[in-house]
Amino acid sequence: MADTTQTAGHGPGSGSHSGGDPTRRDFIYLAAAATGVVGAAVTAWPFIDSLNPAADTLALASTDVDLAPVQVGQSITVTWRGKPVFIRHRTPEEIKSAVDVNVSELRDPQTDAARAKKPEWLIVVGICTHLGCIPLGQKNSDPRGEYGGWFCPCHGSVYDTSGRIRKGPAPRNLEVPSYAFKTDTSIRIG
Amino acid sequence: MAHGPSSSFKNPVVNWLDQRLPIFTMIQKEYGVFPTPRNFNYFWNFGAIAMIMLVTMIVSGIVLAMHYTPNTNLAFNSVERIMRDVNFGWLIRYIHMNGASFFFIAVYIHIFRGLYYGSYKKPRELLWMIGVVIFLLMMATAFMGYVLPWGQMSFWGATVITNLFSALPLVGQDIVTLLWGGFSVDNPTLNRFFALHYLLPFVIAAVVFLHVAALHVTGSNNPLGVEPKGPQDTLPFHPYYTVKDSFGTVVYLAIFAAFVFYAPNFFGEPDNYIQANPMVTPPHIVPEWYFLPYYAILRSITFDISIPFTGLKLIEAKLGGVIAMFGSIAILFILPWLDTSPVRSARFRPIFKKGILAFLVAFFLLMYVGAQTADAAWHLGGLEIPLVYVGQFATLVYFGFFLSLPFVGLIEKPLPLPASIAKPVLGGGATAAGAAAKPMEKA
Numbered sequence: 001m002a003d004t005t006q007t008a009g010h011g012p013g014s015g016s017h018s019g020g021d022p023t024r025r026d027f028i029y030l031a032a033a034a035t036g037v038v039g040a041a042v043t044a045w046p047f048i049d050s051l052n053p054a055a056d057t058l059a060l061a062s063t064d065v066d067l068a069p070v071q072v073g074q075s076i077t078v079t080w081r082g083k084p085v086f087i088r089h090r091t092p093e094e095i096k097s098a099v100d101v102n103v104s105e106l107r108d109p110q111t112d113a114a115r116a117k118k119p120e121w122l123i124v125v126g127i128c129t130h131l132g133c134i135p136l137g138q139k140n141s142d143p144r145g146e147y148g149g150w151f152c153p154c155h156g157s158v159y160d161t162s163g164r165i166r167k168g169p170a171p172r173n174l175e176v177p178s179y180a181f182k183t184d185t186s187i188r189i190g
Numbered sequence: 191m192a193h194g195p196s197s198s199f200k201n202p203v204v205n206w207l208d209q210r211l212p213i214f215t216m217i218q219k220e221y222g223v224f225p226t227p228r229n230f231n232y233f234w235n236f237g238a239i240a241m242i243m244l245v246t247m248i249v250s251g252i253v254l255a256m257h258y259t260p261n262t263n264l265a266f267n268s269v270e271r272i273m274r275d276v277n278f279g280w281l282i283r284y285i286h287m288n289g290a291s292f293f294f295i296a297v298y299i300h301i302f303r304g305l306y307y308g309s310y311k312k313p314r315e316l317l318w319m320i321g322v323v324i325f326l327l328m329m330a331t332a333f334m335g336y337v338l339p340w341g342q343m344s345f346w347g348a349t350v351i352t353n354l355f356s357a358l359p360l361v362g363q364d365i366v367t368l369l370w371g372g373f374s375v376d377n378p379t380l381n382r383f384f385a386l387h388y389l390l391p392f393v394i395a396a397v398v399f400l401h402v403a404a405l406h407v408t409g410s411n412n413p414l415g416v417e418p419k420g421p422q423d424t425l426p427f428h429p430y431y432t433v434k435d436s437f438g439t440v441v442y443l444a445i446f447a448a449f450v451f452y453a454p455n456f457f458g459e460p461d462n463y464i465q466a467n468p469m470v471t472p473p474h475i476v477p478e479w480y481f482l483p484y485y486a487i488l489r490s491i492t493f494d495i496s497i498p499f500t501g502l503k504l505i506e507a508k509l510g511g512v513i514a515m516f517g518s519i520a521i522l523f524i525l526p527w528l529d530t531s532p533v534r535s536a537r538f539r540p541i542f543k544k545g546i547l548a549f550l551v552a553f554f555l556l557m558y559v560g561a562q563t564a565d566a567a568w569h570l571g572g573l574e575i576p577l578v579y580v581g582q583f584a585t586l587v588y589f590g591f592f593l594s595l596p597f598v599g600l601i602e603k604p605l606p607l608p609a610s611i612a613k614p615v616l617g618g619g620a621t622a623a624g625a626a627a628k629p630m631e632k633a
Contacts, residue, residue: 048368051368051369051371051378051382052367052368052371053367053370053371053372053373053378054371054378057371057372057373057376057378061373077469079468079469081372081373081374082372082373082374082376082468083373083374083468084468084469130353130508131349131350131353131354131508132349132350132352132353133346133349133350133471133475134469134470134471153471153473153474154350154471154475154564155489155564156564156565169492169507169508169511170508171506171507171508
């Protein structure tokens with residue numbers, strides 16, 4: 001470009017560049033700073049992302065479970081991604097109490113049908129959505145809270161037979177992992 | 191005591207060095223003749239004591255790191271090996287374990303002293319804020335260190351605390367996954383916590399250097415809270431406060447040693463001698479004692495915060511608890527501007543004095559509540575008081591103390607301040623007894 005820009009502090013420049021108008025130098029400063037910020041972010045990203053789950057951690061992300069030996073009324077706990085997954089073979093009464101709930105009254109409204117692919121099998125991640133403790137209720141001798149599901153001993157959250165939060169500080173229902181029935185009595189979680 | 195033109199030390203080697211790098215001149219200036227208020231009480235020992243504890247932790251920690259293995263399969267056993275097989279391993283680990291507690295005790299007293307005597311006020315605001323940064327770094331370091339033995343409390347403490355971040359809207363769960371490096375607290379978590387636990391103490395040491403550098407710009411506050419007005423108000427740091435600090439440190443270390451040798455697990459949790467088991471939550475998760483007040487504040491927010499009558503939920507209870515917990519420390523950053531009174535020392539502030547004592551009681555009450563189970567209650571006669579209410583009350587007092595300071599400064603009538611430090615000490619004669627004080631300019 002033909003018009004020359006003044007350097008900072010060097011008297012008045014050509015008329016069009018006086019006052020608060022942006023100069024070419026301002027533009028270069030901004031462009032350089034913006035490029036620097038982008039460069040820093042691009043450089044930082046590999047280091048930050050290296051802290052995310054690695055490929056081998058992700059590779060262990062699915063678990064197969066044979067449900068055949070689990071009797072009605074029995075619960076089992078399996079490990080998936082280092083976390084406990086509760087599998088409960090629900091009794092007809094438990095299914096009924098999970099279905100007969102006014103969904104709009106729930107803290108985290110969800111129907112039982114949306115949470116269990118087959119009503120007799122409830123599959124949820126056994127981690128309290130409050131601060132990550134493992135709720136009690138897998139054994140018939142455990143305290144299950146007043147809704148017959150699970151009770152978290154850490155801060156007193158109570159879940160129902162659909163794993164939905166009913167009382168206590170937890171904000172959400174027990175998470176339902178993604179799973180698929182491979183056959184009638186076996187599933188793959190993850 | 192040599193002072194005067196730089197690099198006139200008697201020892202020629204020292205002189206040669208000092209002319210090229212004036213480190214001896216600096217030591218002489220900052221720790222030899224440094225003018226220090228003459229009226230320190232023993233509360234002023236705790237900065238030096240905290241510094242000694244930091245050194246103790248770094249030295250014992252480096253040795254422990256040479257025997258420790260940061261792997262979920264090996265960590266617990268490597269700590270047991272330190273306890274049983276490594277020469278003096280038991281001693282070094284108990285020093286490190288109890289050292290953390292005694293570091294926090296010293297720092298809590300140091301912070302309380304700053305609160306009581308108004309050390310956070312102009313011109314020491316930045317000095318105070320750097321101190322809060324050190325405190326935060328200490329908390330992060332202590333938390334990650336507690337995870338390393340990979341016991342049940344290590345694991346579940348880490349799980350609960352990292353899950354706090356899941357309360358953040360939108361990005362919460364991604365941040366937690368990033369912290370874990372997986373889908374739960376696991377080997378990647380342990381590895382990075384070990385790396386950071388090794389790194390952060392050196393960051394602390396660097397920030398402590400800034401803290402001390404800032405201190406040496408403004409000079410120390412003192413129990414009267416009035417600035418030294420001349421040489422009659424100060425003493426050279428050496429030998430007066432080197433001796434006083436050494437004495438206090440020795441007494442403190444004697445108490446520390448008593449715990450290391452006779453009650454090494456007093457501050458610990460028995461559950462942490464059970465190896466971590468991700469499938470079993472201990473019935474009662476408690477953090478280390480120095481986190482209990484904040485844990486109690488976290489648990490005190492059991493209610494959602496909504497806009498009245500609309501049912502619109504602004505902040506759900508979980509996020510509210512996290513905000514309150516971090517807020518209880520963050521509020522220290524703005525304390526210098528919350529307190530509108532120009533008078534520093536609580537000695538001359540009748541309302542503030544009551545307030546800070548109420549704050550102290552609330553702090554200990556929160557510490558007590560934090561150690562109890564979530565559904566615990568006091569039984570007074572036939573009356574049952576759930577402890578969560580006690581915690582909520584104490585949380586109210588905790589924040590009420592800070593948030594009332596702007597008004598306290600306006601309505602409070604301070605007691606008359608002494609004209610200078612030397613005056614109340616000597617009952618008159620502000621110019622007398624310069625005997626110990628070297629002539630030096632100091633405002």
